[in-house]
Amino acid sequence: MRENQFSKFLNKYYKKIDELVASYYTDSLAGNCATPDIARYLYEPLEHYAANGGKRHRPAVCLIGCAAVGGDPRLATSAAVAVEHFHTAALIHDDIADEGELRHGEPCLHLTQGVGLAINDGDLALSQVTGSVLKDDRLDDAVKVRVLNELVDMTTRTIEGQALDIGWARDDRWDITVDDYLTMARHKTAYYSVAVPLACGAIIGGGSDDQVEALRSFGMKTGLAFQLQDDALNLIGEREATKKDFRNDITEGKRTLMVVYALGRAGESETYARIARELREILDSHTSDPDELERAVKLLREAGAIDHARAYSLELTADAKRDLEGVRLDPRAKDLLLAMADFFVERLA
Numbered sequence: 001m002r003e004n005q006f007s008k009f010l011n012k013y014y015k016k017i018d019e020l021v022a023s024y025y026t027d028s029l030a031g032n033c034a035t036p037d038i039a040r041y042l043y044e045p046l047e048h049y050a051a052n053g054g055k056r057h058r059p060a061v062c063l064i065g066c067a068a069v070g071g072d073p074r075l076a077t078s079a080a081v082a083v084e085h086f087h088t089a090a091l092i093h094d095d096i097a098d099e100g101e102l103r104h105g106e107p108c109l110h111l112t113q114g115v116g117l118a119i120n121d122g123d124l125a126l127s128q129v130t131g132s133v134l135k136d137d138r139l140d141d142a143v144k145v146r147v148l149n150e151l152v153d154m155t156t157r158t159i160e161g162q163a164l165d166i167g168w169a170r171d172d173r174w175d176i177t178v179d180d181y182l183t184m185a186r187h188k189t190a191y192y193s194v195a196v197p198l199a200c201g202a203i204i205g206g207g208s209d210d211q212v213e214a215l216r217s218f219g220m221k222t223g224l225a226f227q228l229q230d231d232a233l234n235l236i237g238e239r240e241a242t243k244k245d246f247r248n249d250i251t252e253g254k255r256t257l258m259v260v261y262a263l264g265r266a267g268e269s270e271t272y273a274r275i276a277r278e279l280r281e282i283l284d285s286h287t288s289d290p291d292e293l294e295r296a297v298k299l300l301r302e303a304g305a306i307d308h309a310r311a312y313s314l315e316l317t318a319d320a321k322r323d324l325e326g327v328r329l330d331p332r333a334k335d336l337l338l339a340m341a342d343f344f345v346e347r348l349a
Contacts, residue, residue: 004346005339009064010055017056017063020077021084022047024132045113046121050088052104058083058197061340065198065215068333071205078136079147079200082129086151086192089125090158092118097166098252102245129155139204146203154196161188168255174263174280181260182224190223198337214327218337221320225313226344231256232309233347235297247293253283257312262303275303310345317341 033039059080066076094100095108096115102108110118133139133147164184168176198215207215233240234249235258249256259279266276282296300306320341324334 004343006336006343007339009336009339010057010060013060014056017059017080018051021056021059021081022051024081024085024128041113041117042121042124045109045117046088046124049092049103049109049121050084050125052106054104056084057340058087058193061194061219062197062201064333064336064340065201066205067201068198068215068329068337069202069205069207069211070330071201071207073201073205075138076201076204078132078139079151079204080197082132082151083154083192083197083200085125085128085132086155086158089122089129090162090192092122092125094162096122097162100245100248100252102243102248105243105245126155143204147200150196150200150203154191157187157191158189161185164188165255169253172284173255176255176260176263178257178260178264181255181257184255185227185257186220186224189227190220193219193226194223195219211327211329214323215337218320218323218341221316221323222341222344225316225320225341228257228309228313228316229345229347231258232306232313235300236306237347247297248288250283250293250296251286251288253286257309258300258305259283261308262300262305265303272303275299279303313345317345 033043062080062083063073063076066073091103092109095103096110096118100108101111108118109121113121129151130148133144133151136144139147161184164180165188167173168184195216196219198219199212202212202215231249231254234245235247237246240246262272262279263276265272267273279296279299282292282299285292287293297306321338324337329337
């Protein structure tokens with residue numbers, strides 16, 4: 001995949017953003033550990049886990065949102081880190097719920113530290129979502145309240161999405177519609193991956209209501225497109241194929257848009273009914289056999305599910321870009337956001 005403007009931005013500023021995130025854990029280790037064991041059982045494992053945080057696009061998006069409305073991105077650092085704290089907490093808890101084994105190529109925290117300590121670390125990361133902003137003396141109280149309201153709402157929406165995802169799996173629900181899936185994915189991913197980071201950055205930057213809401217709408221659509229591409233990459237991504245967790249969404253029986261779409265076509269013809277039956281058998285078996293996983297991908301292709309997800313993500317991206325038309329934004333920041341939208345859906349190209 002060619003490197004676009006947003007990926008260049010991430011590569012250029014990744015180290016600085018990574019150091020910014022790490023500094024909050026370093027400060028916690030320095031100031032909050034009454035005994036060495038508190039560091040050993042709480043802060044150090046969380047610091048190590050958070051250091052393996054991917055591309056850090058969420059805090060980057062928050063800083064860009066601030067710049068987009070003419071603000072100083074340096075004032076948005078606590079909100080940017082707050083979103084990353086939430087991401088860390090969500091991953092820890094998600095891995096426990098899904099009985100995951102690997103996260104970004106490393107063993108999940110509940111496997112290295114035990115479930116109890118992993119839950120505790122996730123809870124600490126959640127507490128720092130609001131704590132990071134509350135302790136930021138550079139923000140006035142009115143801005144803090146608005147940002148904290150965004151972060152609390154983001155947390156609630158994400159937990160709602162997770163409840164749907166876990167509940168469907170617990171109850172062995174396969175009667176999920178495409179609309180059901182989209183509601184779950186918007187709640188579980190789009191709010192905290194793009195929409196709220198952009199809104200928080202814009203609020204801190206002094207953006208108007210129109211600017212904040214345009215960026216939020218853009219973020220909801222691009223955030224959903226991001227999730228659809230993540231699901232597809234887990235099945236057919238070339239880089240992902242080299243990783244141990246490749247196609248684990250099938251093993252875990254994930255209700256992705258591709259699966260829901262394929263199963264939903266069962267009533268259209270005998271061919272689609274057969275595809276649905278065979279796909280259900282593989283998903284219900286929780287197999288990790290590479291041949292069976294490949295068979296599941298072939299069935300999804302046969303049902304047109306992978307092409308459908310790709311087409312829908314491109315449609316979302318085009319619609320998101322239209323949200324920024326006619327809105328006064330810093331030209332460079334706007335170009336970065338448009339490049340981000342492309343980056344999210346070009347990861348399969």
